[in-house]
Each structure stands twice: as structure tokens, then as C-alpha cells.
Amino acid sequence: MANTLYTRKQLLELDACTGCQACADICPAVEAAQDGQLSGVHRLAWMRQAFKGRGGVLRRLFGQKPPSDEDWKRFSETVYRCTLCGNCQEVCPAGIQLKEMWLTLRQELVQNQHYPEKINLIRDNLEESHNVFNEDNSERADWVEDLDEEPEDGLIKDQAQWVYFTGCVAAFFPLAQQVPVNLAQVLQAGQVDFTLLGEEEWCCGFPLLGAGLKDATTGIIAHNLAAVREKKAKGVIFACPSCYMMWREHYHAEGLELYHSTQFLERLIRAGKLPLKRLNLKVTYHDPCDLGRGSREFDAPRAVIKAIPGVELVEMERNREQCLCCGGGGNLEMIDQELNKGIAKQKIDMALATGAEAIITSCQQCVRTMATYCRRNEVPLKVMDISQLVRKALDVEED
Ligand code: SF4
Numbered sequence: 001m002a003n004t005l006y007t008r009k010q011l012l013e014l015d016a017c018t019g020c021q022a023c024a025d026i027c028p029a030v031e032a033a034q035d036g037q038l039s040g041v042h043r044l045a046w047m048r049q050a051f052k053g054r055g056g057v058l059r060r061l062f063g064q065k066p067p068s069d070e071d072w073k074r075f076s077e078t079v080y081r082c083t084l085c086g087n088c089q090e091v092c093p094a095g096i097q098l099k100e101m102w103l104t105l106r107q108e109l110v111q112n113q114h115y116p117e118k119i120n121l122i123r124d125n126l127e128e129s130h131n132v133f134n135e136d137n138s139e140r141a142d143w144v145e146d147l148d149e150e151p152e153d154g155l156i157k158d159q160a161q162w163v164y165f166t167g168c169v170a171a172f173f174p175l176a177q178q179v180p181v182n183l184a185q186v187l188q189a190g191q192v193d194f195t196l197l198g199e200e201e202w203c204c205g206f207p208l209l210g211a212g213l214k215d216a217t218t219g220i221i222a223h224n225l226a227a228v229r230e231k232k233a234k235g236v237i238f239a240c241p242s243c244y245m246m247w248r249e250h251y252h253a254e255g256l257e258l259y260h261s262t263q264f265l266e267r268l269i270r271a272g273k274l275p276l277k278r279l280n281l282k283v284t285y286h287d288p289c290d291l292g293r294g295s296r297e298f299d300a301p302r303a304v305i306k307a308i309p310g311v312e313l314v315e316m317e318r319n320r321e322q323c324l325c326c327g328g329g330g331n332l333e334m335i336d337q338e339l340n341k342g343i344a345k346q347k348i349d350m351a352l353a354t355g356a357e358a359i360i361t362s363c364q365q366c367v368r369t370m371a372t373y374c375r376r377n378e379v380p381l382k383v384m385d386i387s388q389l390v391r392k393a394l395d396v397e398e399d
């Protein structure tokens with residue numbers, strides 16, 4: 001195991017673990033799979049051993065053997081069975097930046113060729129078609145046809161004040177297309193001057209980062225930044241928390257204002273641009289990992305929900321910083337569908353326990369994961385993106 005990718009701080013963090021197991025107790029993967037090997041504490045212990053095993057001739061003379069290829073293979077499988085939800089980091093009393101550690105570890109595994117082959121699909125799809133689904137990227141804005149009134153310009157202007165960066169899941173996955181369809185109509189109702197990038201929008205690169213392929217994101221970042229700047233926009237709006245986090249942390253987007261849709265909607269509501277009607281609905285709210293723990297935005301979505309007269313918000317047993325992941329992150333669906341479903345079940349059961357009629361979230365991947373679970377298992381719970389809820393409350397006809 002080469003330790004060149006790890007920062008000095010990360011190497012020190014490996015030894016800072018007290019073994020308290022708090023990370024294991026809250027890990028959605030450990031709970032769903034009933035497998036302690038998926039926990040942070042196990043992973044760190046394994047890494048410490050691996051570092052020691054390659055610590056030079058003396059260590060080897062004293063019996064510390066480096067892990068075999070077979071050991072690596074088994075370990076790698078556990079590392080990728082993780083949603084990168086960051087809940088372990090949130091509870092770690094030693095303050096170890098565990099999510100960053102898992103990302104570096106995945107980079108290490110890719111570099112050493114100990115990673116699931118399926119991961120190559122992400123890189124190949126993005127190289128070939130600029131989206132994770134390997135669809136024709138010229139169809140990226142085809143969902144516009146589902147608007148109440150299909151705009152002549154397809155919502156693509158030469159210049160606009162704002163760019164709405166849709167993200168791959170919302171653009172191509174049918175169950176998630178409710179997100180852009182509703183958000184676009186809410187933005188129209190708020191008289192926001194915005195444009196899409198159409199086929200010039202490429203995947204933001206987040207799936208590569210999560211896969212351990214950070215080096216492959218450079219060209220993508222440069223392309224997307226140039227496409228946005230060409231529109232002379234003052235900023236970018238994202239409904240996808242992962243795109244939003246990727247842009248904030250890995251794009252050099254100086255001079256551009258970046259907003260998650262919940263933040264932008266809250267601004268519009270405060271400015272009196274969205275006349276919200278009464279809606280009698282009992283809802284609960286799911287904090288997407290990359291918006292909540294990842295971007296520390298817990299309040300804007302709740303402010304939007306509470307601004308709708310008649311909507312009652314009931315919190316789940318785990319919420320805000322401790323919100324239980326839906327199972328949709330970290331490319332888990334690609335690696336282990338059963339575990340993905342198991343985590344989604346935990347989430348939906350927790351939502352049902354509140355007695356809410358609908359679970360609201362603010363992420364297309366969460367919508368996709370939870371709606372797919374509810375549909376397949378005939379669970380009587382509506383899964384809605386916050387843009388859909390806001391649109392319901394507007395003087396706009398539902399489709
Ligand atoms: S990031 Fe989430 S799924 Fe992964 S080890 Fe931590 S708590 Fe478990």
C-alpha cells in the first residue's frame with residue numbers, strides 16, 4: 001500500500017482512532033448488511049496493518065507480512081460497499097475526516113488495480129458520452145418536452161443570468177425527471193432568467209471522484225466551466241447536491257454564485273416571487289447526504305417547506321446531521337444492488353414511522369432510490385423532490 005496519496009494529517013488520523021465503534025453503530029451499510037467489515041473502524045484497522053506490513057525490511061524480518069492480492073481483493077470489496085454518506089465522520093469523537101479518507105483510499109485502490117471492474121464503466125461512459133448512463137448527450141434536455149408549455153428555445157438561450165445545471169440522473173432517469181420538469185416551471189413562475197446548457201452540460205465528474213478516479217475529472221471540470229462562462233451567467237443553480245458539492249469544492253468557479261435549488265427557492269419565496277397556495281399535506285424531510293452533512297445546508301429546505309401554508313413537517317427519528325442515508329450514494333447501486341435496496345428499506349421504514357403521507361427530499365438521486373424502492377414494494381408513501389412540492393403549492397397546474 002503506497003502512502004503517497006495520503007496527507008500527513010490523514011496518516012496521523014489512522015492512529016487517532018480509539019476503536020470506540022461509534023462509526024459502526026450508525027453506518028447504514030453495516031446495519032443493512034449486518035456486516036461489521038463494512039465499518040469505518042474495521043477499515044482503519046486494516047489500513048494500519050497494511051501500512052505496517054510495508055514498513056521496510058525490519059518490519060518484515062519481525063514478521064509483519066504485507067497483505068496478499070487476495071486480501072486486497074476482499075478488502076476492496078468492503079471499501080466500495082459504502083455510500084460515502086459521511087455519517088461516520090459526523091459521529092467520530094476523534095474528529096477523523098473519514099469521508100475524505102475513504103475517497104483517498106479509493107484512489108489508492110484504483111492506482112494499485114484493486115478495485116471492482118464495474119468502476120471502469122463510469123470512466124468509459126463519461127469519456128464516450130459525457131454522462132453516466134452512456135446515453136446520447138444531445139438528448140440531455142429532452143425532458144423539456146414534458147413542460148406544460150414546451151418552450152420554443154428548449155430552455156437553451158445564448159446568454160442568461162443563471163444557468164440551471166441539471167445533472168445526469170435528472171436529465172436521463174425517468175423517475176427523476178420530475179425534478180427538472182418541476183424546478184424549471186417554478187423558476188419560470190418566479191420569472192428567473194435562466195438557461196440550460198443542453199448537450200454542452202457534461203457529467204459534473206462527481207461519480208469519478210467517488211469511484212477513486214479523481215484524475216479523470218480535470219477535462220470535465222474545464223469543459224463545464226467554459227460552457228457556463230460562455231453564457232455570461234452570474235451563477236449556477238443545482239438541484240443535485242452532488243453536482244453542487246463538486247462545483248463548490250473542486251471547480252475553480254471564482255466570480256460565479258453557486259446555489260442549491262433549496263437555497264434559490266428560499267430566496268425567491270422571501271422576495272415574494274412565489275405565491276404559494278395552501279396545501280394540506282403531512283410530510284417528512286430527508287436530508288440528502290451531500291447537501292446536509294456534505295454542504296451543511298439543513299435550514300433552507302425546511303424553510304421552504306414551512307413557507308407553504310397547510311404543510312405539516314414531522315421529523316424522522318434521525319434527521320439533519322444524523323440523517324440516515326437513502327442508499328443511493330457512493331456508486332453503491334452499481335456495486336451491490338441488494339445492499340442499496342436494504343439501506344433504502346431502512347430509510348423508508350423510518351419515514352413511514354412518522355405517519356407522513358410524503359417524504360420530501362432535495363436530490364434527484366435520493367428521489368430515484370426511494371421512489372424505486374416504494375414502487376417495487378408497493379409502499380404507500382409519496383416520494384417528492386422539494387421542487388415538486390413547491391410547484392404543487394403554486395398557481396401552476398399539476399401534470
Ligand atoms: S460513509 Fe456512510 S456508509 Fe460509508 S462507512 Fe461511513 S457511515 Fe458507513
Ligand code: SF4
Nearest residue numbers: 017018020021023092
Ligand atoms: S468513530 Fe472514529 S474513533 Fe471511533 S472507531 Fe470510528 S473512526 Fe475510530
